[in-house]
Amino acid sequence: MNSVDLIKTIEEFGCRPEHVSDHDAVRQINTQAFGGASEALLVDRLRGCPGSISLVATVADAVVGHILFTAATVVGKDTRVAGLGPMAVDPLRQRRGIGSAMVLRGLDECRRAGYGAVVVVGHAEYYPRFGFRRGSSFGLRCQFDVPDEVFMATELRPGVLSSGGELQYDPAFSQT
Numbered sequence: 255m256n257s258v259d260l261i262k263t264i265e266e267f268g269c270r271p272e273h274v275s276d277h278d279a280v281r282q283i284n285t286q287a288f289g290g291a292s293e294a295l296l297v298d299r300l301r302g303c304p305g306s307i308s309l310v311a312t313v314a315d316a317v318v319g320h321i322l323f324t325a326a327t328v329v330g331k332d333t334r335v336a337g338l339g340p341m342a343v344d345p346l347r348q349r350r351g352i353g354s355a356m357v358l359r360g361l362d363e364c365r366r367a368g369y370g371a372v373v374v375v376g377h378a379e380y381y382p383r384f385g386f387r388r389g390s391s392f393g394l395r396c397q398f399d400v401p402d403e404v405f406m407a408t409e410l411r412p413g414v415l416s417s418g419g420e421l422q423y424d425p426a427f428s429q430t
């Protein structure tokens with residue numbers, strides 16, 4: 255039994271697409287998990303972007319986690335790439351496999367939606383367990399000035415990132 259299955263036997267949780275009625279709970283979880291309102295405001299700005307995928311984790315119908323994917327581009331290429339983030343889990347329920355379940359379900363949804371790869375700017379120790387590795391190892395550069403180890407990518411179709419390039423997130427990321 256892996257850790258996700260183990261915790262599911264202790265407290266059953268699910269993962270589903272976000273509904274409009276979840277927005278307040280998602281705002282609250284992002285604010286609590288990140289210790290401020292910036293990511294909650296970013297999610298409010300991004301969730302309507304074309305190609306976005308927004309999922310929530312639930313326990314007994316209560317929202318306990320959220321993950322967002324938005325469409326990104328590799329400049330000059332037609333590769334369809336999704337950007338993961340922000341993602342957050344209720345601080346009272348972290349380290350129980352909920353974040354992992356949301357990432358894995360999200361990667362499946364991205365594959366189903368036709369994305370060939372997913373990128374993330376995030377914790378360098380967290381995302382490699384899902385197959386992410388440094389973007390630079392694919393020859394990818396992030397539009398944002400971030401340390402090499404926090405910009406990561408994974409191919410959903412082998413080889414789609416092989417020619418590298420500059421990764422640009424949805425312009426809504428840069429609005430203030």
Ligand SMILES: CC(C)(COP(=O)(O)OP(=O)(O)OC[C@H]1O[C@@H](n2cnc3c(N)ncnc32)[C@H](O)[C@@H]1OP(=O)(O)O)[C@@H](O)C(=O)NCCC(=O)NCCS
Nearest residue numbers: 287288341342343348349350351352353354376377379380
């Ligand atoms: C990161 C986050 C979404 C993970 O959710 P979760 O439900 O706790 O994750 P899981 O239970 O699936 O996985 C737990 C693992 O994540 C690791 N982890 C959690 N936060 C981490 C962090 N900041 N850096 C590195 N690893 C982290 C834990 O060490 C644990 O590792 P282990 O299984 O080897 O012990 C959650 O901790 C969170 O909401 N953090 C605050 C917001 C945030 O940082 N979001 C991500 C931005 S990139």
